[in-house]
Structure formats: structure tokens, C-alpha cells
Amino acid sequence: MKLSIIPAPYQTEYLNGFTKADAETSFYEDANLPRDGFVIHIDGDIKIGASSQSGLFYANNTLEMIKFQCGQNLPNVHIRDIPKYTYRSFMIDSCRHFFNIRDIKKMIDYCAKMRFNVFHWHLTDDQGWRIQINSYPVLTDTGSVRKGSNFGEEQNDIPYGGFYTQEEIRDIVSYAHKNHMTVVPEIDMPGHTSALLASLPDLVCNKKQVEIKTEAGIFKDIICAGNDDNYDTLYDILDEVCSLFPDEYIHIGGDEAPKEQWKNCPCCQKKMKDENLSNEEELQGYFINRINSYLRSKAKKVITWNESLNGGNLCENITVQMWMDPKKRSKESKNKIINSDFFHMYADYPYEMTPLKKVYEYNTDINDNVIGTDIPIWTEYIPDLEKMEYMCFPRFIAAAQSAWSINKPSYNVFRTELSEIIPFFGFGNAAQKEKWDPVKITRLRKVIVHFGSISKNERIREFFLNKK
Numbered sequence: 001m002k003l004s005i006i007p008a009p010y011q012t013e014y015l016n017g018f019t020k021a022d023a024e025t026s027f028y029e030d031a032n033l034p035r036d037g038f039v040i041h042i043d044g045d046i047k048i049g050a051s052s053q054s055g056l057f058y059a060n061n062t063l064e065m066i067k068f069q070c071g072q073n074l075p076n077v078h079i080r081d082i083p084k085y086t087y088r089s090f091m092i093d094s095c096r097h098f099f100n101i102r103d104i105k106k107m108i109d110y111c112a113k114m115r116f117n118v119f120h121w122h123l124t125d126d127q128g129w130r131i132q133i134n135s136y137p138v139l140t141d142t143g144s145v146r147k148g149s150n151f152g153e154e155q156n157d158i159p160y161g162g163f164y165t166q167e168e169i170r171d172i173v174s175y176a177h178k179n180h181m182t183v184v185p186e187i188d189m190p191g192h193t194s195a196l197l198a199s200l201p202d203l204v205c206n207k208k209q210v211e212i213k214t215e216a217g218i219f220k221d222i223i224c225a226g227n228d229d230n231y232d233t234l235y236d237i238l239d240e241v242c243s244l245f246p247d248e249y250i251h252i253g254g255d256e257a258p259k260e261q262w263k264n265c266p267c268c269q270k271k272m273k274d275e276n277l278s279n280e281e282e283l284q285g286y287f288i289n290r291i292n293s294y295l296r297s298k299a300k301k302v303i304t305w306n307e308s309l310n311g312g313n314l315c316e317n318i319t320v321q322m323w324m325d326p327k328k329r330s331k332e333s334k335n336k337i338i339n340s341d342f343f344h345m346y347a348d349y350p351y352e353m354t355p356l357k358k359v360y361e362y363n364t365d366i367n368d369n370v371i372g373t374d375i376p377i378w379t380e381y382i383p384d385l386e387k388m389e390y391m392c393f394p395r396f397i398a399a400a401q402s403a404w405s406i407n408k409p410s411y412n413v414f415r416t417e418l419s420e421i422i423p424f425f426g427f428g429n430a431a432q433k434e435k436w437d438p439v440k441i442t443r444l445r446k447v448i449v450h451f452g453s454i455s456k457n458e459r460i461r462e463f464f465l466n467k468k
């Protein structure tokens, strides 16, 4: 009998005979295994080896997966497994739509079974500020509620809000840790900040009143990078973020920040002159580097989206999350890379545009700087957990296998094994086989509709049309 194990093991050697599922199970320390790695040896009894608690956790999950498909008689087998990447992440956007603590825990449960070890939590954006900051209650009093929602078919003037209290955040962090996952909060800056700027108008270049956005898009109101007081405000906010999230990384956004306001702001222009910066992209590099220095002083490492590379002056100790054109951009960068190529890995795109096969077969190894991957679910069109599960599963499983498995089997093998094992992950009716890889004509039609009417991002449209 051949086992279906996802993520696929590094080495599997079948031995003769069978062992009862309730046979004696013992554990030993195997110092030769890397962190997260494990050995499962089934031959009369069951022996599990690991060098870390996470390795033990993954071994136990894998043993459960084996029992799930074999029932009472387990084939005798020796499995040795080690991960490809140390950083295996999924991202949830809690801003466009809010997901309560129960929903988040459910996603963590699913993803832990896939051996994701990082939960990237997108907590602030134009459409809502979702994290309680005690020194600035206005961020949630004002910033967490928008006037309505205008996303695709969802068009209404019903106030929409929600935020996580600090107690709830601590609860999620501790829940993630129990599942051997770290939590990376994302506090977006200098762009995607309408909810922040609506709450703290002093941070805007012209100090004008900004509205919390009700629709998707890229908005021109961004944090003034020339005003030194703004950095102190951001440091105060980040102090609380650091105390809530004890793990090593903080994500500070850095994507999609239009530069018109900086071009017209005397304060930003003076800062550029004082710091010898020749354009506004360099000013963004300066801004991100300055926040990075502060966070480094608090023993944190910083992640930013790839746009922060545009100025060419980004500090090399910042990790860059590549969502746009990763192959081209990574050539210019010495920074460590998390690969999130939107064309292959965005789980909010329709299956017609990003079928399971496309996620699975993507080669994430752009170069030696890649430390791992992150599969995001942006939630403009994801109003609830049911839709989220539908969009994520099984595409998250494909991404998990790519992040973990050094010996990744062919797509056909993956698909066959997935069909057998998918009930193990427990997400009920979300994973419907018919939708995984739609036929070409359906795909084409949907893609044209999606990019023709929904996206306002010209660069995405261009990029996509060029590829076709």
C-alpha cells in the first residue's frame, strides 16, 4: 500500500508487513535532524524521532494522517522528512473584511496541518485599522469603522467595522505558538494608510481630512515622510505592536504608495534635500530604513513589500516580500526574499485565473536569497470564512507542499494524493474538485472579466496582458 502524505516526505522507504495503529509509540531525540524535521519508523511498533518540538508536532500530525487513511493496519515504513524552507507562511487580510478570533483560529488549525510555520496577519489598510493601540484609542474608535462597503457585488452604506483587542491578539499569538507558528503583524506604511490618516490627520502631508475607504484600490493619501514628528508617532504605535508580537519579524508594508503628495509637499521636499535624496522613491527607501533602524533597536527584523526596492537605497538587512515580478526584481536585490508572486500565489484570484496546477507547479526558487514563501488571501471579495475556505483550499495546500517538500512529486501525483487525503484537513465542503482546474475557455472568459472590470491597478493589467 502506498501512503498519501502531504506535504510530501523527503524520503519514504516501505518495509514488509503491517503494524497495528494502536501499537506502542515511543519518542527519541535525533540531533542530526534540522529544526522541524522528523523521522517516523513503523515496524512492529512506532518510533518518532525529532530534534525540536515542532518536528515532534509535525511527526504526530503525519502519523495522524497515516492512521486517517489506513485505519487499523499501518504499512511498515521508514519516513525521514526535512523542510525545504524555514519560512513557510500564509497571509490573512483582516482589513477589507474582518474575521473574528474563532475564524482566525480555524485557519491556523488548517494551516498547521499543512506545516505552515508563519501566520502573516495584515492588520491595517485603507479600509480599516484592526489592532487596538492603547496610546492611540482613536485608531480603533475612528479607524476601525468605514461608512459602507463597495467591493464588486457588495455595494452598501452599512457601517462596517471590527478590531482585535490586545487581549484577543495575545490569545491568537499564543494559539499560533501552540501550533508551532510565529505571527508576523503587518502595519502598512507609508501607503495603504487611509484608516490611520483618517484617525490621525497630522500625519498627512497637507494635514487634510482623509476618509476611510469603502472600495478597493490604491489611494494617494500617504504618511508625510518629511515630518520628523510622524516618526515618533509611528514608533509609539510600533512599541505596542512589538510588545504584542514577540516573534522576530514585523512587516511594515511599503507597497503601492503613490508619490504625488510627496512631490508637492514642502516638508517632504526639504527632507529629500537635507538627506541628499534625488527622488521620491529614494525618500521611501529612507522612510523604510528609518523605521527599520528603530525596529532593529528593539531586536526586531523588518519585512517590506518589493516596491521599497524602487529607490535603490533599501537597507540590505530588510527582508523583501516579492509579489510583483520577483524574477526580475530579485536580480537587483541582495536582500533576503520571501516569494509571493501574485501571478501564481494569490489565493483571492478566481480559480479560473489561478488554477491549482498553476500554484503547484510554480518554481519558487528565484535565487539563493529566498528564505521561503507566503501565500496571501486578500479579502476585498471574501466577506466570510466560508468564502475564504473555498478560495484557499486546496490552493494553500499546493503552496504548503512547495514550501516544504524538497522532493516535490508531479502535479498528477499531488492531485491524486490530495483527492484521497483532503478530508483529513477538515474543511468540509470548501474543497470541491470541479473548481480546481477549470477548462481553458471558462478561464479566459473569467480572466478578462476580472481584469477588465475589477482591477484598478494598471501595472497588474499590463503585466498580465504581456504574459498572455
Ligand SMILES: [Zn+2]
Pocket: 204, 205, 206, 223, 224, 225, 226, 227, 261, 262, 265, 266, 267, 268, 269
Ligand atoms: Zn510630506
